Amino acid sequence: RGMPQIEVTFDIDANGILNVSARDKATGREQKIVIKASSGLSEDEIKRMVDEAEAHAEDDRLFRELVESRNKAEALAHSTEKSLAELGDKVDGAERAAAESALADLREALKGDNRDVIETKAAALSSAAAGIAQKAYEQAQSGAGAADGGPAGNADPGVVDAEFEEVKDDKKQG
Numbered sequence: 001r002g003m004p005q006i007e008v009t010f011d012i013d014a015n016g017i018l019n020v021s022a023r024d025k026a027t028g029r030e031q032k033i034v035i036k037a038s039s040g041l042s043e044d045e046i047k048r049m050v051d052e053a054e055a056h057a058e059d060d061r062l063f064r065e066l067v068e069s070r071n072k073a074e075a076l077a078h079s080t081e082k083s084l085a086e087l088g089d090k091v092d093g094a095e096r097a098a099a100e101s102a103l104a105d106l107r108e109a110l111k112g113d114n115r116d117v118i119e120t121k122a123a124a125l126s127s128a129a130a131g132i133a134q135k136a137y138e139q140a141q142s143g144a145g146a147a148d149g150g151p152a153g154n155a156d157p158g159v160v161d162a163e164f165e166e167v168k169d170d171k172k173q174g
Contacts, residue, residue: 066115073122077106080129087136095135099128 005025012018016037023030041049080103084091091099102125109121 062115066113066118069115069118069122070110073106073110073118073125076122076125076129077103077110080125083129083132083136087132090136090139091132092135095128095132099125099132102128 007023007025009021009023010018011020018035019032020035021030021032080099084096084099102121106118106121106125109117112118
């Protein structure tokens, strides 16, 4: 008589499906069971979700474009405000008024959800800000050119300083 000898095999495949088989060595009887992990969603539910995602793909694309336009416009508005504050009185009154008007129009457009209006107002502000930036750059260049002319004649003191530092280094070593 003795003890029954049963061989049990567990096999898990790549999909997480567990195959269990039990075989009685004495009689040769075998039984198998397959255990699948339930994902919680049926095939019909998955298909419905995919169909809904495809149906809303165009709406999602338009919303993404609106958000991107809105982000670019807000960044442009912020940088323009910062530039106007930094340049202060260096900006011509008419140009400042045009930029501030375009900035106010853009801020008003950002309250809505019309991407075309936002992009149009952003382009108007961009051109107004570009004019201000161009003049500020020209002023900086003309100022830098005058400043460069002065020190260019006095380049020797810079060399003397460098030689003086080398002499200092020699004294430290010696």
